[in-house]
């Protein structure tokens with residue numbers, strides 16, 4: 001991160017209301033994001049006024065559903081963990097700080113985050129969303145169309161004029177963007193789209209699913225989005241050992257509406273998962289830096305072998321410059337085509353180190369075929385109409401030694417026949433691939 005340190009008002013996160021008001025007026029130096037990720041504001045900045053009574057180095061897990069009251073009318077800050085829990089509050093304040101929002105909410109999954117956000121849309125309203133987007137998002141939007149009379153227009157979000165053309169299609173309440181998209185890794189110009197939507201449709205909210213970048217690489221609230229959300233199941237937690245969603249907002253009134261829904265619908269993240277997520281977020285920068293470095297090598301390796309690779313860190317990506325302008329890195333998810341569904345299936349099943357699994361953002365490297373797995377819920381004819389390649393392979397690059405990853409991939413490319421169908425065997429190989437070939441033969 002390159003942002004220079006500035007002074008900001010301290011978070012009002014607290015375990016007790018009285019200490020919160022005591023520290024809320026204090027300003028402290030704002031560090032670079034990699035520092036802020038590990039700096040969990042558990043004490044006040046002077047180090048004297050303690051927010052946690054025992055100055056616990058790790059935020060405690062308040063594994064309780066209820067909080068006792070002093071009397072019938074006198075309660076504390078918390079009464080019931082659905083409405084609020086200190087461990088969750090800590091996580092939420094930490095995430096608001098990291099995302100550059102006024103407030104954040106931690107809920108039970110990424111889909112739950114979108115479900116909360118969609119409660120801001122009422123029957124008869126229209127939504128504009130991408131034609132390349134996560135299968136579960138497509139499924140929820142389809143459900144809302146069928147059962148709640150919320151109509152979604154799916155457009156190519158790489159083209160702001162395609163969005164502009166739909167702004168008069170009905171009462172637009174929301175523009176929902178993924179950038180990069182899952183699984184085609186396309187980029188939306190959030191800044192331009194947000195400015196245009198806010199000018200043309202002041203009642204519309206610009207919502208960004210920032211899961212693939214994480215707030216470490218891209219902060220869309222500062223690009224003009226009204227709401228940014230994440231599947232915390234992915235990079236924020238990093239280990240595929242929990243499900244979570246995080247929503248961040250700038251506007252205080254909007255935050256109040258979301259807070260109401262989280263409590264009313266009862267999807268706030270439980271104390272243990274809140275603690276696990278807070279723990280995961282602390283290592284986000286080191287994980288992402290490492291995963292991204294390896295992803296760059298993997299993308300270059302595949303491109304040098306003649307494959308069509310989708311990764312915004314490659315100069316060949318059509319929105320390479322745009323993504324560089326909007327973000328701090330290309331991330332660690334990429335996809336590529338082999339040109340043949342059978343070859344893709346064999347390739348995926350030939351890897352040993354890359355786990356065949358949905359999801360991404362884990363420290364372990366994963367390989368998948370979106371049309372058979374994460375995006376299988378999108379009907380085949382819709383996938384075809386949206387030009388989603390059936391042979392597409394998606395890679396989520398983990399933290400393993402990159403030479404091992406390349407060797408495993410190289411071997412799988414060969415045994416599946418993918419490489420033979422792409423390039424002649426005399427093309428340059430990474431030094432490490434020699435061992436892999438020997439292993440195969």
Ligand SMILES: Cc1ncc(COP(=O)(O)O)c(C=O)c1O
Pocket residue numbers: 109110111112134136137178182209211212230231232233234243244245359
């Ligand atoms: C881009 C994106 N957004 C949201 C989700 C939903 O997250 P979750 O699985 O945590 O519900 C996923 C994957 O599941 C995803 O890939």
Ligand SMILES: N[C@@H](CCSC[C@H](N)C(=O)O)C(=O)O
Pocket residue numbers: 134136182357358359360373374375377
């Ligand atoms: N069976 C699940 C599949 C989850 S896909 C998870 C992730 N977002 C990805 O893109 O891999 C479902 O149908 O929801």
